Amino acid sequence: MKVLIVGSGYVGLTTGSALAYLGYEVTLLDINKERILQLRDGEVPIHERGLSEVIKESKHNMKFISEWESFDSNVDVVIIAVGTPNKGNGDVDLSYVEIVAKSIGEKLTVESEPIIINKSTVPIGSARRVKTIIEEELKKRNIFKSIDVASNPEFLREGEALFDTFYPDRIVIGVETEKAKNRLLKLYQPLLEQTFTPPLSIKRPEGISLPSVITTSPTSAELIKYAANSFLAMKISFINEFAGLAELVGADIKEVAKGIGLDKRIGDRFLQAGIGWGGSCFGKDTAAILFTANQYNYDMQLIQATINTNYKQREAIIRILQSELKVLRGSTIGLLGLAFKPNTDDLRDAPSIDIIRSLIELGANVKVFDPIAMDNCSIQNPELNVSYCNSADELFDGCNGVVLVTEWEEFLHLPYSKLANNMKNKVIVDGRNVLDKENLKKSGIIYRGIGRGE
Ligand SMILES: NC(=O)c1ccc[n+]([C@@H]2O[C@H](COP(=O)([O-])OP(=O)(O)OC[C@H]3O[C@@H](n4cnc5c(N)ncnc54)[C@H](O)[C@@H]3O)[C@@H](O)[C@H]2O)c1
Numbered sequence: 073m074k075v076l077i078v079g080s081g082y083v084g085l086t087t088g089s090a091l092a093y094l095g096y097e098v099t100l101l102d103i104n105k106e107r108i109l110q111l112r113d114g115e116v117p118i119h120e121r122g123l124s125e126v127i128k129e130s131k132h133n134m135k136f137i138s139e140w141e142s143f144d145s146n147v148d149v150v151i152i153a154v155g156t157p158n159k160g161n162g163d164v165d166l167s168y169v170e171i172v173a174k175s176i177g178e179k180l181t182v183e184s185e186p187i188i189i190n191k192s193t194v195p196i197g198s199a200r201r202v203k204t205i206i207e208e209e210l211k212k213r214n215i216f217k218s219i220d221v222a223s224n225p226e227f228l229r230e231g232e233a234l235f236d237t238f239y240p241d242r243i244v245i246g247v248e249t250e251k252a253k254n255r256l257l258k259l260y261q262p263l264l265e266q267t268f269t270p271p272l273s274i275k276r277p278e279g280i281s282l283p284s285v286i287t288t289s290p291t292s293a294e295l296i297k298y299a300a301n302s303f304l305a306m307k308i309s310f311i312n313e314f315a316g317l318a319e320l321v322g323a324d325i326k327e328v329a330k331g332i333g334l335d336k337r338i339g340d341r342f343l344q345a346g347i348g349w350g351g352s353c354f355g356k357d358t359a360a361i362l363f364t365a366n367q368y369n370y371d372m373q374l375i376q377a378t379i380n381t382n383y384k385q386r387e388a389i390i391r392i393l394q395s396e397l398k399v400l401r402g403s404t405i406g407l408l409g410l411a412f413k414p415n416t417d418d419l420r421d422a423p424s425i426d427i428i429r430s431l432i433e434l435g436a437n438v439k440v441f442d443p444i445a446m447d448n449c450s451i452q453n454p455e456l457n458v459s460y461c462n463s464a465d466e467l468f469d470g471c472n473g474v475v476l477v478t479e480w481e482e483f484l485h486l487p488y489s490k491l492a493n494n495m496k497n498k499v500i501v502d503g504r505n506v507l508d509k510e511n512l513k514k515s516g517i518i519y520r521g522i523g524r525g526e
């Protein structure tokens with residue numbers, strides 16, 4: 073099967089590499105010429121576990137292009153995986169998807185029979201919009217045919233993108249015809265039956281169940297994606313709201329999360345209280361679903377509260393520092409971690425950036441250290457007046473307070489009591505509730521977690 077993937081970011085590149093690994097002939101098209109040149113040179117432009125290895129093993133099945141001129145119109149499947157950013161008011165900027173649809177319409181011929189798969193997260197009705205744009209372009213060249221556009225939302229997590237692609241919980245197929253349904257089932261057959269030899273870098277976990285397939289309408293598929301992200305975001309905001317109360321009444325939110333998570337109806341995942349969620353999806357997608365609801369004059373208070381609670385968590389870090397240090401002006405605060413979660417270099421909607429801005433506004437000097445995301449931070453936020461450190465030692469030196477923002481594995485095992493000896497005040501704020509509170513306290517550190525009853 074020949075597959076064209078449009079957009080070579082987290083979703084496109086991961087999906088393309090996995091499909092090439094499974095033996096498909098994959099072409100990745102991205103308008104970012106620099107990215108395409110990097111990929112041709114064997115460089116992987118994003119940080120994802122196992123991605124370089126899988127691309128290396130599959131490169132004989134992969135082609136990278138930046139122009140539609142090189143488009144093979146005999147392709148079986150075209151996957152749209154371009155960005156769908158927020159316009160700032162919650163509305164989704166669909167222009168990247170629309171431009172791609174137009175290009176597809178300009179390039180298809182009378183003979184071409186591809187199924188168009190929309191993997192980008194898009195508002196309700198976008199599959200129909202893409203179909204209309206393509207068919208109108210075709211009509212301009214006197215080609216009158218119906219094009220199948222499927223909605224096939226993506227559920228991968230950054231940092232575990234390849235793992236989630238090879239071993240998904242479910243595959244959602246939103247289609248209007250049998251032809252489209254069968255083409256998608258054929259495409260995903262190796263994953264559905266797990267017939268492939270797992271890549272060495274992304275091992276198949278023992279006892280993993282086969283993915284379920286949900287075949288539904290494009291509209292339901294589009295809503296499934298928003299509902300999934302809203303639910304996960306809500307779960308985190310729920311535990312964070314209780315963390316605030318736990319702090320006041322003297323309870324430990326970690327114990328509370330354990331106590332409720334053992335109930336199978338609730339489940340223990342996504343109950344980690346802390347600074348709250350960030351990243352490219354939860355903020356954008358919860359805002360988008362509120363925007364859609366608004367268009368129908370429908371009030372989604374739970375989603376609004378989910379968002380409000382989340383952004384309050386970032387301010388809570390400042391309140392904790394103020395309560396321990398009193399005056400932040402002139403103090404030095406270190407941030408351990410910048411990425412919105414470990415194992416990624418992504419800084420989209422990262423809590424770290426808001427925290428840095430607030431600290432600077434309050435007159436603090438800010439030092440930061442992140443194993444992977446510092447280059448992205450300095451390129452994307454050149455205006456941020458922070459000192460980039462090369463190690464945890466350098467970060468702690470002279471600080472009045474240190475905030476653990478991203479729970480990178482290496483931060484879990486730092487020699488905190490030794491590092492704290494070089495701080496002016498031994499205040500450590502554990503923004504992810506991952507450190508050993510009793511041990512830290514024993515060594516004279518003032519430990520503050522989120523909702524840990526101190
Ligand atoms: N990142 C995630 O974890 C994730 C997970 C599930 C779904 N999604 C959704 O998938 C979509 C893509 O997200 P992403 O994180 O991979 O984005 P990204 O920004 O990492 O990548 C998008 C890529 O598309 C390219 N592009 C834009 N316009 C193009 C065009 N006309 N032709 C060719 N290439 C073009 C860009 O240059 C960029 O490389 C979004 O809708 C997002 O909401 C993302």
Ligand SMILES: O=c1ccn([C@@H]2O[C@H](COP(=O)(O)OP(=O)(O)O[C@H]3O[C@H](CO)[C@@H](O)[C@H](O)[C@H]3O)[C@@H](O)[C@H]2O)c(=O)[nH]1
Binds near residue numbers: 227343347348413
């Ligand atoms: O208990 C938890 C779990 C997560 N987080 C935070 O939540 C954010 C998102 O984490 P995660 O969901 O692991 O990362 P993403 O890569 O943003 O993945 C989400 O967003 C993607 C884009 O739509 C979806 O495809 C995934 O299914 C969905 O999990 C991060 O800031 C985490 O630190 C918490 O604060 N507490």
